[in-house]
Amino acid sequence: MTDRFNADRTILALGALAHENRLALFRLLVQAGADGMAAGAIADALDIPNSSLSFHLAHLTRAGLIRQTRQSRSLIYSADYAAMNGLVGYLTENCCGGAACLPDMTCEPVHEPSISRQRA
Amino acid sequence: MTDRFNADRTILALGALAHENRLALFRLLVQAGADGMAAGAIADALDIPNSSLSFHLAHLTRAGLIRQTRQSRSLIYSADYAAMNGLVGYLTENCCGGAACLPDMTCEPVHEPSISRQRA
DNA sequence: ATGGCAGTTCGACAATACTGGAAATATCAT
DNA sequence: ATGATATTTCCAGTATTGTCGAACTGCCAT
Numbered sequence: 576m577t578d579r580f581n582a583d584r585t586i587l588a589l590g591a592l593a594h595e596n597r598l599a600l601f602r603l604l605v606q607a608g609a610d611g612m613a614a615g616a617i618a619d620a621l622d623i624p625n626s627s628l629s630f631h632l633a634h635l636t637r638a639g640l641i642r643q644t645r646q647s648r649s650l651i652y653s654a655d656y657a658a659m660n661g662l663v664g665y666l667t668e669n670c671c672g673g674a675a676c677l678p679d680m681t682c683e684p685v686h687e688p689s690i691s692r693q694r695a
Numbered sequence: 696m697t698d699r700f701n702a703d704r705t706i707l708a709l710g711a712l713a714h715e716n717r718l719a720l721f722r723l724l725v726q727a728g729a730d731g732m733a734a735g736a737i738a739d740a741l742d743i744p745n746s747s748l749s750f751h752l753a754h755l756t757r758a759g760l761i762r763q764t765r766q767s768r769s770l771i772y773s774a775d776y777a778a779m780n781g782l783v784g785y786l787t788e789n790c791c792g793g794a795a796c797l798p799d800m801t802c803e804p805v806h807e808p809s810i811s812r813q814r815a
Numbered sequence: 816a817t818g819g820c821a822g823t824t825c826g827a828c829a830a831t832a833c834t835g836g837a838a839a840t841a842t843c844a845t
Numbered sequence: 846a847t848g849a850t851a852t853t854t855c856c857a858g859t860a861t862t863g864t865c866g867a868a869c870t871g872c873c874a875t
Contacts, residue, residue, distance in 0.1 A: 582718060589713035592790075593706055594833090605790050614852060624835050629853055631833090648842050648851050659790055666783055670712075670725050672776060672803040683792040714863085734822060744865055749823055751863090768821050768872055 580665035584639070588662045591638035596623055597631045604641055604654040611644070611653030656683060700785035704759070708782045711758035716743055717751045724761055724774040731764070731773030776803060 580588070592598050599621055604612060612620075618628045632652060635641045639658045644651050700708070712718050719741055724732060732740075738748045752772060755761045759778050764771050 582715075586713055586715060586718055589709050589718075593709035593713050595702070595706060596833095598702060598706055598709075602789055605792065608792070615850090618852095625852070626835055626837090626854080627833075630835095633853090634832095645842090650852065654790075656792060659786070663783060663786055663791075666779070666786075669722055670774075670779055671783075672725060672728070716863095735820095738822095745822070746824080746865055746867090747863075750865095753823085754862095765872090770822060 580661040585662060585665045587638045588640055588658065591635050591640055594631070594634075596621065596627070597635055600628075600631060601635060601640060601654060604652060605656075605659075607653070609653060611642075611651040613646075613649035613651055615649065617652065700781040705782060705785045707758045708760055708778065711755050711760055714751070714754075716741065716747070717755055720748075720751055721755060721760060721774060724772060725776075725779075727773065729773060731762075731771040733766075733769040733771055735769065737772065 592601060600617060603617060603620060614625075614628065614632065617623075617632075618625055621628070623631070632641070632643075636643060636652075640655055640662075641652050642655050644653075712721060720737060723737065723740060734745075734748065734752065737743075737752075738745055741748070743751070752761070752763075756763060756772075760775055760782075761772050762775050764773075
């Protein structure tokens with residue numbers, strides 16, 4: 576789910592972000608960094624009913640933009656920076672004029688994770 | 696319509712691109728460059744019924760991603776590179792880790808327009 | 816003015832997405 | 846085992862989006 580973006584994957588990711596709640600949610604997770612946030616904390620922060628939030632979390636997960644890990648009773652969600660890189664990469668490569676719009680600099684977490692879970 | 700992107704504008708643009716036909720359409724216009732393409736030519740290229748295409752063109756126009764100009768009987772559509780820059784800019788600034796994901800290089804048309812219509 | 820070409824708007828229908836309460840599932844503490 | 850907590854899944858209703866033929870509008874040539 577971290578490889579090169581094709582058109583279908585891109586459409587999935589764009590659709591996932593193209594919603595008020597989900598864009599806010601994704602931005603929140605990006606800010607939260609590699610530690611991520613528990614579903615409950617997200618629901619509090621965004622003031623969205625539990626079941627609706629779950630729906631949006633599933634949508635973003637399906638698109639590969641966020642990842643889920645369990646930590647005791649809580650489910651922790653965190654942004655997948657590699658996926659975001661892939662999306663931005665696709666857009667700049669295929670939807671800009673062909674001129675180099677961006678070099679291969681990558682999206683990075685804001686701060687180091689406390690529990691190291693960086694992909695190899 | 697060419698200024699800085701806020702969340703609402705971003706959602707509009709993401710939603711506009713998050714569809715098979717519209718993403719293909721936008722990519723086509725990006726390839727076509729500043730000269731753009733007539734609606735009929737687009738319909739031929741993508742093999743979409745006229746009225747459906749019109750719907751998608753309107754959608755992309757509403758989102759400010761493409762522009763329309765009349766040339767006698769034909770309506771010419773062309774990609775708005777500045778808008779694409781704005782979108783990618785918003786994503787990298789708000790949805791990446793905060794680390795500089797891309798410097799201020801911009802999306803540019805592939806080749807010079809034959810009829811010069813470059814914004815100041 | 817008439818006719819024809821380019822494209823849009825209308826309208827009706829099908830499909831998909833979103834919302835939120837209620838019931839179910841998983842985990843932990845006692 | 847029992848109960849509390851965290852979150853998901855189910856369900857039903859509502860809203861939005863997409864599709865395409867048919868009718869319409871704008872522009873040009875004669």
